[in-house]
Amino acid sequence: MPGTQPHSVSVAGVVLNDAGQVLMVKRHDNGHWEPPGGVLELEETFEQGVYREVLEETGIRVSVGPLTGVYKNMTRGIVALVFRCAVEAGQARISDEATEVAWLEPADALARMTPAYAVRVNDALPGSDIPHVRVHDGTHLVAS
Template sequence: MLLYMSNSRPSTRSTPLHSVSVAGAVVREDGRVLVIRRADNGTWEPPGGVLEVDESPEAGVAREVWEETGIRVEVEQLSGVYKNMKRGVVALVFRCSPAGGSETLSDESTAVEWLTADEVSQRMSEAYAVRVLDALREDGPHVRNHDGVRLVAA
């Protein structure tokens, strides 16, 4: 059970905990974006995972992309913040450029591919496709909420 602390006065209730994750929208010069098919549930997503306590968000996204895809990246900029309202997961998504390595499967990925924006929209649920599509735009960073599949109002 999650209990909330009131902003108006002190309370003995605790503040709910959130998990912070990072993901990389890795964009090649031809505009294609690096994605994985997750081993645990078969969904297509940008590579990423839980941010470790002792690492910066930029270091975390570089580590996660490398571990899941075999691609080294240069982290360019924050492109969006996305909150799963059902699970309390906050994801920081960074636009990145490839800086070496080659596509390699991992324990966490059953496929690693470079997709066009149209292919991203076709293969990914709205909650994950928007992360990639937002990174391709230049008007961010974006802040969005979702339920794990679809975007929801704030």
């Protein structure tokens, strides 16, 4: 269809440690706190992309668990798939993409993020029915 723009697919991992804390990054490009993630590469499965993104941004190796939500940024045409992850190994460290990396209590993590990203973490916490399907404008959720 003429004028139709392609969508981008991204993946993210909501990584939980044994203490129930969430692994968060402060992104280098925009200064926002978010779960680690990024654009899925053409040759990757969803799980491979999550594993790679978390490792690249934080130094943490994870086991990728269930899909917890699908989110569409209506403004930018980005579809994000978010998975709950568990720590396998590694020490959290900063990277070219993350100026800060921190293990945060869920309430603290949620308070640091815009609503469009906080809902992704909240949806991935244990006890939540999954998966969720949501749309947003880049900052706030919008009605489907």
